[in-house]
């Protein structure tokens with residue numbers, strides 16, 4: 001059984017391998033009449049693109065997206081809009097160097113998926129990691145750009161908040177800073193430290209992990225499909241589905257276990273706008289699998305890159321003990337480029353639930369409710 005699609009109403013299917021001619025996706029279920037051109041998608045791909053700084057892989061992929069279907073010029077507005085039919089997107093692979101991978105053809109990189117792909121399928125495309133490569137995630141970012149256009153007022157932003165054991169100082173959090181350094185780090189001081197730290201890691205041929213935080217503002221209350229399609233459950237699955245992600249938490253997450261009931265409960269007052277105001281957000285904007293209207297806050301942990309220069313003990317596919325040292329081009333901290341990928345996955349899940357809510361419930365009931373007459 002293969003699963004290369006996710007989402008229900010907003011459904012994304014990706015295809016392609018790292019060293020094939022192209023990667024692509026089909027986005028099905030996008031509503032019609034949404035303005036869409038390549039220019040709406042490209043800026044997000046440019047944020048994920050490799051080779052932009054010395055801190056990411058030097059593979060040079062322009063990642064120029066082409067829309068193959070699902071759009072048409074609207075006669076009324078003269079703009080190119082979605083038609084409601086499947087939107088196919090494709091990106092050519094242009095900088096493959098398959099010979100870089102000859103050494104790992106028969107050997108398994110510890111920490112990578114080489115062994116599991118081999119043992120499951122009986123063969124694997126070892127060139128650049130084939131389908132297990134995070135090259136595929138470019139298409140998720142492209143789909144995420146479309147998803148962002150579906151929910152009015154939605155703003156999904158991500159930031160790298162920890163690299164290796166080093167955390168940012170949350171008191172220095174500045175969203176504007178995220179676009180000013182190569183780490184998507186909201187703490188300028190920490191970002192300067194990360195540059196030296198990661199240079200050392202990179203020169204040593206090693207790798208480090210990271211923690212990413214994604215915040216979605218403007219998520220309307222009521223999204224999520226209890227019991228088996230809870231918003232937090234679907235977000236966790238989507239983020240866990242990103243390569244190298246080993247943990248996901250929502251709101252206070254694992255720290256919630258250490259809080260008292262009083263500390264954890266997000267108290268409520270009536271806000272001036274007639275809506276409830278929560279006095280804290282330990283829930284991460286989700287209660288009972290349903291969005292509260294507060295910002296949805298998730299974090300995910302990314303492990304260190306498995307392809308490292310340091311020789312590691314392993315076995316080969318013919319059952320012999322061996323040793324491996326991975327040359328070629330790799331990110332010393334894959335968590336950096338995971339930031340735009342995490343944002344995209346979150347946007348796709350929220351767009352999917354937005355359309356599902358519209359399908360099942362339609363117009364949200366007016367709140368607060370009129371008190372029934374006694």
Ligand SMILES: Cc1cc2nc3c(=O)[nH]c(=O)nc-3n(C[C@H](O)[C@H](O)[C@H](O)COP(=O)(O)O)c2cc1C
Nearest residue numbers: 112113132134243244245306307330331334337338
């Ligand atoms: C943006 C990004 C780039 C990645 N690049 C590499 C890489 O260059 N080398 C590597 O060993 N792993 C890389 N990975 C991680 C592997 O794809 C991943 O560890 C592998 O497929 C095994 O899957 P798992 O770690 O989810 O179990 C990258 C991950 C991301 C998110």
